Amino acid sequence: MFKPFRSLIAVSALALTVAIAPAYAQQAAPVAELVKTVNIPYQQFKLDNGLTVIVHEDRKAPIVAVSIWYDVGSKHEPKGKTGYAHLFEHIMFNGSENAKGDYFEYLKKLGATDFNGTTWFDRTNYFQTVPKAGLEGALFLESDRMGHLLNGITQDKLTNQIGVVQNEKRQGDNQPYGLVEYKQIEMLMPTEHPYGHSTIGSMADLQAASLDDMKKWFTDHYGPNNAILVLAGDINVAEARPLVEKWFGDIARGPQVAKLNPPLPTLDAVKVAEMKDKVPTARLYRFWSVPGLNDPDFAALDVAATVLGGLASSRLDNILVREEQTAVAVTASTLPFVHGSVFEAYVDVKPGADIEAVSKRFDEILADFIAKGPTADEVQRVATREAAGRIAGLEQVGGFTGKAVTLAEGALYSNDPAFYKTQLERLAAMTPEKVTAATTKWLTRPVAKLHVLPGERDAYADDAGGSAGQAEGDGPAMRAPLPRTGVLAAPAFYSSLASDAMAAGAASKQPLAAVDRTTFPEAGAVPDLDFPDVEEATLSNGIKVRFARRSAVPVVRVAVSFDAGYASDPKDALGTNSLMIALLKEGTRTLNSIQLAEAQERLGTNINATSDLDRTIVSMSAMKPNLGASLDLLADVIRNPAFDAKELERVRVQQLTRIQAEFSEPQGIALRNLPPLLYGASHPYGVPLTGTGDPAVVTKLTRDQLAAYHSQWMRPERASIFVVGDTTLKDMLPMLEQRFGKWPSNRMALMQKDFSAAIPAGQGRIILIDRPNSPQSLILAGQVLNAKGTDNLLALETANDIMGGDFLSRINMDLRETKGWSYGSRSLIQRPKNDVPFLIFAPVQTNQTGPSVSAIIDQMNGFIGDKGVTPEELDRTVKGSSLELAGTYERSSSVLSQMQSDALYGRPTNYAESLAAQYRSMDAAKLNGAMREALDPKTLTWLIVGDAAKIEDQLKALNMPIEVRRAAPAAGDK
Known part of the structure; x- marks a missing residue:
């Protein structure tokens, strides 16, 4: 079943090799010139x-x-x-x-x-x-x-x-x-x-x-x-x-x-x-x-x-x-x-x-x-x-x-x-x-x-x-x-x-x-944000391009984003996306892994492949004098991966070792275990948030499976290109057209992520993962909200800043500054495109694990009860969030990130310029209402990683069902 995919890869690879391979010989700008x-x-x-x-x-x-x-x-x-x-x-x-x-x-x-x-x-x-x-x-x-x-x-x-x-x-x-x-x-x-x-x-x-x-x-x-x-x-x-x-x-x-x-x-x-x-x-x-x-x-x-x-x-x-x-x-x-x-x-x-x-x-x-x-x-x-x-x-x-x-x-x-x-x-x-x-x-x-x-x-x-x-x-x-x-x-x-x-x-x-x-001396008036103008274009094969000019440094950043991500992993093959993107940088059909690495180093170019739940992004930061050759490398990595068998075995071991590291590290344990509890195993988001997948699957994935996945999910129909830097759209378009505009479709039917799976109802329970001799406990709790990432969640996110999302939030100030039980604790509204989770993250000292959970619950109940947003909190948060906009988009990388988010959530390209007015329109009733509608503390699932012998009795006092699990054995454990 994988043979058609493999043959299509070979055809597109040949076309790409003929078109751009000679550009690798381009002379990079001398270091002395850059330094001057x-x-x-x-x-x-x-x-x-x-x-x-x-x-x-x-x-x-x-x-x-x-x-x-x-x-x-x-x-x-x-x-x-x-x-x-x-x-x-x-x-x-x-x-x-x-x-x-x-x-x-x-x-x-x-x-x-x-x-x-x-x-x-x-x-x-x-x-x-x-x-x-x-x-x-x-x-x-x-x-x-x-x-x-x-x-x-x-x-x-x-x-x-x-x-x-x-x-x-x-x-x-x-x-x-x-x-x-x-x-x-x-x-x-x-x-x-x-x-x-x-x-x-x-x-x-x-x-x-x-x-x-x-x-x-x-x-x-x-x-x-x-x-x-x-x-x-x-x-x-x-x-x-x-x-x-x-x-x-x-x-x-x-x-x-x-x-x-x-x-x-x-x-x-x-x-x-x-x-x-x-x-x-x-x-x-x-x-x-x-x-x-x-x-x-x-x-x-x-x-x-x-x-x-x-x-x-x-x-x-x-x-x-x-x-x-x-x-x-x-x-x-x-x-x-x-x-x-x-x-x-x-x-x-x-x-x-x-x-x-x-x-x-x-x-x-x-x-x-x-x-x-x-x-x-x-x-x-x-x-x-x-x-x-x-x-x-x-x-x-x-x-x-x-x-x-x-x-x-x-x-x-x-x-x-x-x-x-x-x-x-x-x-x-x-x-x-x-x-x-x-x-x-x-x-x-x-x-x-x-x-x-x-x-x-x-x-x-x-x-x-x-x-x-x-x-x-x-x-x-x-x-x-x-x-x-x-x-x-x-x-x-x-x-x-x-x-x-x-x-x-x-x-x-x-x-x-x-x-x-x-x-x-309070801050004076600040002009509304002037976000860089975003220009749009379309390549001949339909790939959308968004461009913003930033000329402070001679650097151009490019991100090619695909509708893929960890959520696109087959349910019986978790870890496919992660293994595939790891192999992208390990050689193309024109360059082996060492040659590819050396080519980037000679150009001062950095190419990265990353994923989140929704997207797989291959990004590049390049010096302007070396932009053409850098784009050649980027296109080669995306369109022409070799998936070499020897490199696959090496990268496979590296990914399995990363998974083993997650089994031994508190945050890794928590991030692997909580999402399936919140979403259920059938939901696209019910996968380890680390993205590394199932070790049993990673052990067996074949080159053909990875090549087939690449053909299905990293194709021009799923791609968008974002560019920010010291150039112009007029100059960039021919360069992008040469490398990506002629990229043909493989004409296969597009697979889609299925979000129809029912999300389990929250049960208000504790999963205690025993990690003996831990000097600290890690609390990670969550619930899935009745909200999509494409919704306007600004009021909810602003309310959460007050409750737990900011350093000055009630949860952090209580656990850190008042009680001294934690170095830092927070709540957050994670923002995937579809079903949005509310999460709490709190590393706390072992002997205060149960009281810390109780304190967090008290803060949440108070916020949605009779202790809503105060005038001081409203003024500080709304005013501060508006004033912060001036510094938020100083760097081109921040502009690039905002452009990608706007595209993912279907927002206008100048969305950032509307934020100051949105903040000014907020009042306590709006923030209180957003949080009260979203949050139900009674239904949170609490996942706690720590020494069960020292903390289980503390947790029993919370009057919630407790299930104790043993952490997956780390290497060397008996």
Whole structure:
């Protein structure tokens, strides 16, 4: 039955090969040319109190990023006071002397987006992007906690945040491999080294933190002379200086923080350690301490790590994953810090493979690379990819990757806001010889080897520390987005603007009078959103194209969306979609998997294939100079997959390993088990939300079945194309027509997803999945609403923001800020195209699992009962949601996402421009009515993953039926 599909694939593949294969030879833009275009013009001045201020002007949107960085991190913590920097970061969001109450209430009123605070070894920062009309309010908040915090710190706030941070630690520890970084620090760093303990700290030190400790920590470290303020966006230095002087000028200098200069640790001999954990497969780590991020050798080591395990075509990938197939995943990277960085590599061993043999082979590959270094082509591919990633990341002014971050990091870590230029120049000038010299110098020193093996987790002390750098620093500070952990519940720039950095002169020497802080500066009027004009066209075969121009960076994003998704999986073949899309990037009929990966790297192009319940999307981010060749690759991936038998077996094992990981991880367990309970097994949405499917099915899927699925579901009749970027529709249409307009239909009858299955009535029950020795319980609850994704759900979603969808929501504030039982809890209206579910997600401490469920139920009953939306909640939410629109669509990726959502839900292309008026039309009665009509707490299904021996009795007090199930056994369990 599959033969006709296969023959049709071959016909279309041949046509595609003839049409576009020669374009792969197109010369990519040289890295040096890309690097030369990168420029972030800025001006800098300093106040008399020592505050350094950097201003970058970017008028593309009426928003300003406010980012303040303090030279204080966990490296400044003395023995017995670990976790203080991170704990204090939390406290600084809990109100100051003149901004009483939670800071997020004020940020919501200002329409802030991309806001958070983070801590890591070397720094603490706070950032938010606000409409320009809210800038003065943001400066009020940042200056008030810098200069007027002491009397705002109370014992109640401290006690609460100790509980929150301890739950953050439990949440991290509860993940597979969640204890690795404790061991990494122990193996690499002497305990007396500034990096010798984790950022999140130990349970005992956190518990012992006193109010006097916290106040002294503040006065010792948070003076203006120890801070850098960056303003980036719709502002210039002439506008910025008077505002900064007004709000920060009267703050007194703080003590001078001592500069640290610890030696780089070196091991005397190879260290070897082993630990067991609830993990899907053995993971083999190799760690070295290497020079800090300012050392020229760091750039070479960073390239070395990327060649080894950071590229899709990395050495370790090609040898261990693709060729020898003894591993299912590999990674190598550098973690950059000021006083010494970490070079790490790891291999996830293929289940059933000989661990010792893989370990030996791993070391052989590392030794060979260290001695011989990379090829010139590998170095060029790394440089192109890095330059392209940095250019794309700096489209935004703030957030985790924007221009404010880049300038602040350079100023704080390297005493040069333009240090990104030095980094890129080093990258562009990198050679194989420089990389080899660095690896032989630094990686021939003794290594730390850690093997994590499947099995029952080893016992560990609660005060062993947190996730090294992970608590508030999950990722390289100069290469990846800032960590999203913060207090909220997880580069370079192309510019047509001329000029380098310019100094703006010395600050005024006149003493500045204290400003009146009795009234908070509310945000002024903000113009309604001007969403980019969306142009529409149709290719000759009927594929619809939607286009929006965004020219801030020379990047073009394309998404080819298909009406498929996990819901299109045959009910007897769950996991087909996921396995098929995984194979799309593993080779075409013109390029094998390695050649395809290398082609993307040479072009600085990133092609991804993803699915949700309704859609399968193949997307591309490409540099404008390389757009044509990048589109060739995109079309080849979509139209011409090889489904190579050898690659299928490799990818199959990887997907089975991912499924095994889901069986061992609390969130994976919950997301796999809840949807069939809510929808029933016959409904298209009654499938694991992870999309990975049934392991018994994945084990047996054939190439013919995958090819047949591809022919049926990824065909021009189901496709739509969305484009956002630095080009025009006039220029794009011929390029799209050449690659997709001649794509023929296979003339088969279209299969449809059947949504006629009856949805089971909610029963108000608890499914308890026993996961022994869990340090935390995960609550996931839900019900299917009488609503479709195509309905106008804005009032319901806004009501849910108040009840559980926002940081300031009742559920989160109760469980986190009032009770301290959770790091973060929320409710959400998931938005597939058809039957919409309401979900609750709450990781909570084990001994408060039952009370947490009871508290959530009380909040829901109160909201739909006599405790509906208050005037304060209405004003905060409606005003904040309207003001946030200015920053919501700053990035082209956000515009692209909105365009796809509008198409999925059948909305007009300018729908986003109607949102402000819709928000203004809302009142309490409308929001209360929407939630009361939708939600019935008595019918929720509660799925709880935790230690049944510790929580079952708590749950019995809720007077609901309880069914206890055992979690699927993880690899290594008996």
